[in-house]
Amino acid sequence: MSYRPLRIEDYALIGDCSSCALVGRNGSIDWLCWPRFDSPACMAALLGDDDNGRWQIAPADAEATATRTYADGGVVLETIFTTASGRVRLTDLMPVDAPRPSLIRIVEALDGTVAMRSELKLRFDYGVSVPWVSRLPGEEHAIACIAGPSMVVLRATTALAGEDMATIAEFSVAKGERHIFAMSWNDSHKSPPEPLDIPHLLSHTDDFWKQWSQRCTVQDGPYASEIRRSLVTLKAMTFAATGGIVAAPTTSLPEQLGGPRNWDYRYCWLRDAAITLFALIRGGYEEEATAWRDWLQRSIAGSPDQLQIMYGLSGERQLVEWEADWLAGYENSSPVRVGNAAAGQLQLDVYGEVSSALHLSRTNGMPGLGDGWKLQLNLLEHLETIWQDPDEGMWEVRGGRKPFTVSKAMCWLAFDRALKDMDKFGFDGPRERWSALRDEIHATVCREGIDPERNCFTQYFGGKGLDAGLLLLPLIGFLPASDPRITATIAAVETDLIEDGFVLRYRTDDGTDGLPGHEGAFLACTFWLVEVYAMSGRIDEARALYERLLGYGNDLGLFSEEYDTAAQRQVGNFPQAFTHVGLVSAGMRLRKALEGGSAKDMHH
Numbered sequence: 001m002s003y004r005p006l007r008i009e010d011y012a013l014i015g016d017c018s019s020c021a022l023v024g025r026n027g028s029i030d031w032l033c034w035p036r037f038d039s040p041a042c043m044a045a046l047l048g049d050d051d052n053g054r055w056q057i058a059p060a061d062a063e064a065t066a067t068r069t070y071a072d073g074g075v076v077l078e079t080i081f082t083t084a085s086g087r088v089r090l091t092d093l094m095p096v097d098a099p100r101p102s103l104i105r106i107v108e109a110l111d112g113t114v115a116m117r118s119e120l121k122l123r124f125d126y127g128v129s130v131p132w133v134s135r136l137p138g139e140e141h142a143i144a145c146i147a148g149p150s151m152v153v154l155r156a157t158t159a160l161a162g163e164d165m166a167t168i169a170e171f172s173v174a175k176g177e178r179h180i181f182a183m184s185w186n187d188s189h190k191s192p193p194e195p196l197d198i199p200h201l202l203s204h205t206d207d208f209w210k211q212w213s214q215r216c217t218v219q220d221g222p223y224a225s226e227i228r229r230s231l232v233t234l235k236a237m238t239f240a241a242t243g244g245i246v247a248a249p250t251t252s253l254p255e256q257l258g259g260p261r262n263w264d265y266r267y268c269w270l271r272d273a274a275i276t277l278f279a280l281i282r283g284g285y286e287e288e289a290t291a292w293r294d295w296l297q298r299s300i301a302g303s304p305d306q307l308q309i310m311y312g313l314s315g316e317r318q319l320v321e322w323e324a325d326w327l328a329g330y331e332n333s334s335p336v337r338v339g340n341a342a343a344g345q346l347q348l349d350v351y352g353e354v355s356s357a358l359h360l361s362r363t364n365g366m367p368g369l370g371d372g373w374k375l376q377l378n379l380l381e382h383l384e385t386i387w388q389d390p391d392e393g394m395w396e397v398r399g400g401r402k403p404f405t406v407s408k409a410m411c412w413l414a415f416d417r418a419l420k421d422m423d424k425f426g427f428d429g430p431r432e433r434w435s436a437l438r439d440e441i442h443a444t445v446c447r448e449g450i451d452p453e454r455n456c457f458t459q460y461f462g463g464k465g466l467d468a469g470l471l472l473l474p475l476i477g478f479l480p481a482s483d484p485r486i487t488a489t490i491a492a493v494e495t496d497l498i499e500d501g502f503v504l505r506y507r508t509d510d511g512t513d514g515l516p517g518h519e520g521a522f523l524a525c526t527f528w529l530v531e532v533y534a535m536s537g538r539i540d541e542a543r544a545l546y547e548r549l550l551g552y553g554n555d556l557g558l559f560s561e562e563y564d565t566a567a568q569r570q571v572g573n574f575p576q577a578f579t580h581v582g583l584v585s586a587g588m589r590l591r592k593a594l595e596g597g598s599a600k601d602m603h604h
């Protein structure tokens, strides 16, 4: 029977801050892109079957059961398999600071003797190119797999054999014994990488994650371990070389099982990354926040009318969307997309998020902003000329531009934070003009973006529908949570957008997003509701909702983008930064409220 990928929540993330892999609870790596997050996958069974590449190490006994944990504070995964004959620990990691991108898998018996099987199928170019496999001369149990520009070398402490276009190892481990598999990537025109110094890489990787996690400002108290796990996950989605942060390390995990709402998230969205900056700063990670801020400045540098809403990991601008039609898609959810056409959209909210992120970095005294103000000045001068234009909005609709209310409120945010920085840091700029414009935008939103019957804000000017993005209005300080228009908006979101206790970002049935089918509930928006409750003094409701939401993470505390309440499954790309940032922000706000502090002074 052909291999079927697991439920999304049955995967774990391992990574080295350059790329990552998804490991199933069956010991199968079903997703791996090398050498970068956005490189073509060489294991893509996640979006197809085992002919699209995967690497499973597991007991030969099909009845084996598995439990798994991360080693303290990091993304080194330990899966314990229990079989009738004994217990085995599989440790999976991508070592940090290795000489080449690498993957290490260690099999150790804890009890008894267990028969194991390793089955490797590398399929380069997103699961399609079968490599040429040869033995490495002069080495025992070592192979090189080459396809086009890529080479992957595997070294093992046990025999490797070719069988049906796969590389197989069958071995037994008895208590106290272990076997090691080490795989590294290189350009195919170079020499095969040297064997890894495994003891050094193991202890270095362990120290790296331990130290990183110990730097977190949140060590004890309510939700500390969940918040730290989310921050570690965000760190694992950071491309260390440039400071860019991917929205998620996967492409095309569907927002509706079997549907076409499948997108490539292996890029850096200004929106997602800006909110990640808040989480990193609050978590005490100034170094990462500074690296991200510097990435931002380099990426958006240039002509202000060429600002994109997203870039590649190094600031690349061409993210052309295409379909990998040889992949059937996760549970037949097709198409599988690579690249993202949203890169060419107009989404006015990003001006607010960028301005707000720069404001936060300044007020936190982050070093080295250089030309930051000049750049911001240019961007906002451009925004003056376009803020009234319809746009695709923060949800990146593909059904045509509209005057989205959240987009306009975020334009208010852009000028508001810039004006605050002019006051605080003495920057030069058109203070009076921007001050008048800030008021004009505010008044326009409050006039055009309100449903006069319900007195609540609407999805777009003149519309009647709701948008969960409106929950951000009190969070950015556009109006206080106690304002009747905000309380009416919260009530309207509760009535119109809550389904089975989760928040939908909007209703998909009116054609606004231009896409067929439906989608799951949006987890980040549900975390925003927690924040809004906490801000409104509805602490018990905030707490109950937050704790319920935590229960929907997988056994390792990982969340995808959305939750399908009917199927009771995570859906969408995984793990998703947006959701994990929501978890961190809501958790921190709630902690503050529970400590008796004000939950109101944590404006984004």
Ligand SMILES: OC[C@H]1O[C@H](O[C@H]2O[C@H](CO)[C@@H](O)[C@H](O)[C@H]2O)[C@H](O)[C@@H](O)[C@@H]1O
Pocket: 247, 261, 263, 264, 265, 269, 271, 272, 340, 341, 342, 394, 395, 396, 397, 398, 578
């Ligand atoms: O649902 C349609 C859109 O979905 C993606 O965008 C979503 O993810 C982004 C990254 O996390 C997030 O910034 C955005 O707010 C979300 O709507 C997809 O990338 C788009 O191409 C697609 O149109």
